[in-house]
Structure formats: structure tokens, C-alpha cells
Amino acid sequence: xxxxxxxxxxxxxxxxxxxxxxxxxxxxxxxxxxxxxxxxxxxxxxxxxxxxxxxxxxxxxxxxxxxxxxxxxxxxxxxxxxxxxxxxxxxxxxxxxx
Numbered sequence: 001x002x003x004x005x006x007x008x009x010x011x012x013x014x015x016x017x018x019x020x021x022x023x024x025x026x027x028x029x030x031x032x033x034x035x036x037x038x039x040x041x042x043x044x045x046x047x048x049x050x051x052x053x054x055x056x057x058x059x060x061x062x063x064x065x066x067x068x069x070x071x072x073x074x075x076x077x078x079x080x081x082x083x084x085x086x087x088x089x090x091x092x093x094x095x096x097x098x
Contacts, residue, residue: 003052006082007036010050014039017089018096033063035077041096047077048092054083 011023014037021041026034035047049068051057057079064079071077076095080088 001052001082003050003056006052007050010048010080010085011037013089014092017093021096031067033061033067035064035068035071039092039096044096044098045075046092046095047071047075048088049077049079051079051081053081057081 014023015021018039018041021039024038024040026036026038028034028036035049037048037050039046039048047068049060049064060079068077068079076092078088078091
């Protein structure tokens with residue numbers, strides 16, 4: 001599965017699990033390394049960096065580790081790929097509903 005296909009399915013699932021949320025796609029050319037998606041829900045937010053597989057996760061692009069870490073310190077951010085999707089969605093649910 002292509003990353004874009006995974007991302008499209010993920011956005012649909014997030015919108016179903018968090019009714020009324022906004023899922024914004026970030027511009028990768030504006031700040032290189034900022035996570036792909038910003039999820040806004042009620043008064044909380046999270047950043048998600050999509051990868052097409054766990055194997056690809058082991059080779060992040062420059063600055064991705066930095067921005068995912070920085071945003072995770074502020075609220076919640078994570079790398080997400082098919083192999084860890086359920087764990088990350090569960091973490092996201094705990095964070096956004098706390």
C-alpha cells in the first residue's frame with residue numbers, strides 16, 4: 001500500500017473515531033520534517049507522521065524525529081504506520097479524550 005493510500009484511510013478512520021474533529025494536512029515544503037497530519041479535537045491536538053510501513057519508519061527524513069519529539073512534548077505526536085496503527089489510535093484516543 002502506498003503512503004498516500006494509508007494516509008487517506010487513516011484520515012477517514014480518525015474522523016469516524018473522533019466526530020467533529022479537524023484533520024489538517026501539513027505542507028512538507030513549509031517546515032521540512034513537521035508531521036504530515038494535525039488532528040484538532042475539542043481543545044486538544046496531535047501530530048501524526050505517516051509511513052507506509054515499519055521498515056520505512058526506521059529511515060525518517062531529516063528533522064522528522066526532532067519535530068515528532070518536540071510536538072509530543074507539547075501534546076501528542078507519533079509516527080504511524082499500518083503495523084502500529086491500532087496502538088497509536090488508542091494512544092490518540094487517551095490523549096484527545098483526557
